Amino acid sequence: MDVAARIETALKRAIECNVGPSSPPRLTAAIRYxxxxxxxxxxxxxxxxxxxxCAGRVTSAAICAAVSIEFLHCASLVHDDLPCFDxxxxxxGRPSLHRAxxxxxxxxxxxxxxxxxxxxxxxxxxxSHSLLPILVRTIARGSGMPGGIVAGQGxxxxxxxxxxxxxxxxxxxxxxxxxxxxxxxxxxxGAAWHAFGESMGEAYQVADDLRDVxxxxxxxxKPTGKDAALRRPSAVAQLGVxxxxxxxxxxxxxxxxxxxxxxxxxxxxxxxxxxSSRLVPRKLARPAA
Amino acid sequence: MDVAARIETALKRAIECNVGPSSPPRLTAAIRYxxxxxxxxxxxxxxxxxxxxCAGRVTSAAICAAVSIEFLHCASLVHDDLPCFDxxxxxxGRPSLHRAxxxxxxxxxxxxxxxxxxxxxxxxxxxSHSLLPILVRTIARGSGMPGGIVAGQGxxxxxxxxxxxxxxxxxxxxxxxxxxxxxxxxxxxGAAWHAFGESMGEAYQVADDLRDVxxxxxxxxKPTGKDAALRRPSAVAQLGVxxxxxxxxxxxxxxxxxxxxxxxxxxxxxxxxxxSSRLVPRKLARPAA
Numbered sequence: 001m002d003v004a005a006r007i008e009t010a011l012k013r014a015i016e017c018n019v020g021p022s023s024p025p026r027l028t029a030a031i032r033y034x035x036x037x038x039x040x041x042x043x044x045x046x047x048x049x050x051x052x053x054c055a056g057r058v059t060s061a062a063i064c065a066a067v068s069i070e071f072l073h074c075a076s077l078v079h080d081d082l083p084c085f086d087x088x089x090x091x092x093g094r095p096s097l098h099r100a101x102x103x104x105x106x107x108x109x110x111x112x113x114x115x116x117x118x119x120x121x122x123x124x125x126x127x128s129h130s131l132l133p134i135l136v137r138t139i140a141r142g143s144g145m146p147g148g149i150v151a152g153q154g155x156x157x158x159x160x161x162x163x164x165x166x167x168x169x170x171x172x173x174x175x176x177x178x179x180x181x182x183x184x185x186x187x188x189x190g191a192a193w194h195a196f197g198e199s200m201g202e203a204y205q206v207a208d209d210l211r212d213v214x215x216x217x218x219x220x221x222k223p224t225g226k227d228a229a230l231r232r233p234s235a236v237a238q239l240g241v242x243x244x245x246x247x248x249x250x251x252x253x254x255x256x257x258x259x260x261x262x263x264x265x266x267x268x269x270x271x272x273x274x275x276s277s278r279l280v281p282r283k284l285a286r287p288a289a
Numbered sequence: 290m291d292v293a294a295r296i297e298t299a300l301k302r303a304i305e306c307n308v309g310p311s312s313p314p315r316l317t318a319a320i321r322y323x324x325x326x327x328x329x330x331x332x333x334x335x336x337x338x339x340x341x342x343c344a345g346r347v348t349s350a351a352i353c354a355a356v357s358i359e360f361l362h363c364a365s366l367v368h369d370d371l372p373c374f375d376x377x378x379x380x381x382g383r384p385s386l387h388r389a390x391x392x393x394x395x396x397x398x399x400x401x402x403x404x405x406x407x408x409x410x411x412x413x414x415x416x417s418h419s420l421l422p423i424l425v426r427t428i429a430r431g432s433g434m435p436g437g438i439v440a441g442q443g444x445x446x447x448x449x450x451x452x453x454x455x456x457x458x459x460x461x462x463x464x465x466x467x468x469x470x471x472x473x474x475x476x477x478x479g480a481a482w483h484a485f486g487e488s489m490g491e492a493y494q495v496a497d498d499l500r501d502v503x504x505x506x507x508x509x510x511k512p513t514g515k516d517a518a519l520r521r522p523s524a525v526a527q528l529g530v531x532x533x534x535x536x537x538x539x540x541x542x543x544x545x546x547x548x549x550x551x552x553x554x555x556x557x558x559x560x561x562x563x564x565s566s567r568l569v570p571r572k573l574a575r576p577a578a
Contacts, residue, residue: 022454023435027443031434079400084392103373104446107396108439111368111403115433118407122425129418136411136425144404145320146312150397154316157393165311 003058007044010067011035014120030101030109031116034074039092039221042275043178044070046200049271050182050193053264061131061185064124065139068117069178072143075113076174078106080153086230093221114143124185134184142177149174156232163233167205168198175201188262196258200272203251207279209235210244215281245284252276292347296333299356300324303409319390319398320405323363328381328510331564332467333359335489338560339471339482342553350420350474353413354428357406358467361432364402365463367395369442375519382510403432413474423473431466438463445521452522456494457487464490477551485547489561492540496568498524499533504570534573541565 001009015035019028044066051062081088081096083103088096098106121139125132142148152170155161179197180190211220212227213236227234235244256269277285290298304324308317333355340351370377370385372392377385387395410428414421431437441459444450468486469479500509501516502525516523524533545558566574 018434020435023440024443024447026446027434027440075400079396082396084396102446105443107368107371107373107399108443108446110396111364111399112434112439112443114400114403115429115437115439118425119429119433122422122429125418125422125425129414129422132421132425133411133414133418136407136414136421140404140408140411144408145307145316145401146309148404150401150404151312151316154313154394154397154401157315157391157397158313 003045003048003052004041006058006063007041007048007066007070008036008038010063011038011070014067014071014116018116018119026101027105027108027112030097030105031112033100034078034097034109034113035071037092038070038074040278041070042204043073043174045275046175046197047178047182047185049268050179051186053259053262053268054183054188055186056263059127059186061124061127061135062182064121065135065181065185066178068121068135068139069142069174069181071113071117071120072139072149073174075110075117076143076149076153078113079110082106085153085156086226088222088226090217090222093218117143131185134190135181138180138184138190139177142174147173148177161233166233167202171205171208172198172201175204189260192260196255196260199251199255199258203248203255203276204279206235206244206248206251207276209237210241210248210284211279211281212236214241214284219282241284245280248276248280292334292337292341293330295347295352296330296337296355296359297327299352300327300359303356303360303405307405307408315390316394316397316401319386319394320401322389323367323386323398323402324360326381327359327363329567330359331493332362332463334564335464335486336467336471336474338557339468340475342548342551342557343472343477344475345552348416348475350413350416350424351471353410354424354470354474355467357410357424357428358431358463358470360402360406360409361428361438362463364399364406365432365438365442367402368399371395374442374445375515377511377515379506379511382507406432420474423479424470427469427473427479428466431463436462437466450522455522456491460494460497461487461490464493478549481549485544485549488540488544488547492537492544492565493568495524495533495537495540496565498526499530499537499573500568500570501525503530503573508571530573534569537565537569 047066048058048062051058078097081091082098089099124135145151147169155166176194176197179193183193184190212224217223259265259268336355337347337351340347367386370380371387378388413424434440436458444455465483465486468482472482473479501513506512545561548554
């Protein structure tokens with residue numbers, strides 16, 4: 001089974017283990033709607049790519065970590081789209097969750113997915129109990145306070161925003177967690193992978209800012225122009241389109257430089273280059289050299 | 290330090306470890322507001338009472354579990370009070386969190402507390418790594434799908450509600466988790482404590498229904514009469530006040546019967562009797578025999 005299929009199967013299985021005839025049916029349907037069909041699954045694929053690079057194979061603990069991280073990402077999208085935040089009507093080419101299921105179920109779906117993220121992670125302790133404490137801490141740091149997604153979203157509620165802290169938390173935190181968890185779950189030193197994960201996250205954030213101004217809404221499955229409308233800090237607002245493209249290239253280069261010594265370093269570099277070319281909106285993509 | 294003070298200190302410490310100069314200040318303040326000053330801390334006190342009964346002392350892993358459970362409880366109150374659910378104006382005698390900080394920060398506070406619950410739990414793996422997987426699963430079950438608080442809240446969004454499943458999930462789940470986690474964290478067999486925890490949860494639910502009709506709002510720090518206004522299933526609606534009081538006594542007796550053989554069984558029984566007398570609204574309380 002290829003990596004993408006393994007991730008989908010593991011996501012499905014983790015949900016199926018936690019719903020059943022005794023669970024409220026509409027909430028069950030809403031949880032599935034939040035996770036399937038997925039987006040690009042960039043964070044879990046990063047996690048397993050690091051595992052592959054460190055261990056020469058994708059460990060089962062890395063799959064658990066990847067699933068956990070994707071659930072947290074999906075939870076953040078559902079809560080982010082709520083009327084009290086972005087009030088987004090569309091997500092992944094169809095109605096956002098609160099438009100399809102109502103606001104109460106959207107709040108609960110996010111909550112259920114956060115809990116499920118840690119429940120699914122518990123299985124990472126099956127092979128080695130000692131992995132779990134560090135994986136829980138790593139993933140909690142990437143998603144909660146003071147530097148994870150929730151903190152990042154929290155900066156949007158402040159009168160004065162420190163842009164660097166905002167981006168590092170809102171995007172960088174979970175990317176760093178994906179890289180660190182992939183390494184830890186494969187017996188490697190997680191801390192050595194933090195800078196790499198953060199650079200990948202920052203690159204993703206810049207690419208996302210570029211897509212918001214230069215992609216078609218059909219390409220990204222949601223309306224464009226949101227950053228400007230919501231006056232969010234954005235690399236494009238700060239640097240212009242060509243400046244942001246240049247920044248993206250620098251960040252990808254920095255990520256590649258930050259890859260620690262590991263068995264599968266060449267394979268991982270190819271993965272990064274392939275991923276980064278997928279991030280750029282079609283109309284800005286350069287022809288391959 | 291007595292048990293109540295130990296729980297407060299541990300709650301404070303867990304929050305302080307996860308906020309700092311780099312965390313968004315308003316979200317930080319909102320998280321503290323959600324947790325302090327607390328309510329009766331019934332669930333964490335149950336967890337540590339079970340630890341004391343099993344091990345003859347309160348283990349540090351039980352304190353971690355108690356903290357985790359209280360954070361999840363506080364998160365559920367904050368989200369429960371949101372305009373899309375109860376739209377509650379008051380909680381613990383002062384404005385509910387979304388009235389004090391706004392809806393976006395109320396959503397994020399709940400999210401941050403769920404993540405923090407698992408982050409704080411990770412320290413339970415410090416003494417023995419093998420405890421953590423079962424503690425994570427136990428507490429996730431009590432809080433998520435299919436039978437935890439989130440699922441219970443999910444039943445409120447269904448056109449047809451199975452009342453038993455609703456109560457077992459919305460209240461029983463986290464009480465059962467508190468009892469089971471207290472036992473597991475003390476080296477005892479968690480499964481043996483499940484029925485006891487569920488009975489305590491059901492008793493608490495009936496007492497809560499009684500307080501909703503028979504307490505002053507100053508006694509419980511929030512308006513009364515909410516169940517009838519929101520047409521929620523309630524033991525009082527079903528059995529009347531005296532029927533519900535009788536049911537409460539039966540449930541307390543059932544909980545006492547369900548206490549497994551353990552070193553501190555007598556002390557635990559006194560704890561249950563003291564707790565249950567605190568649950569009954571003042572105007573319904575019988576004079577001590």
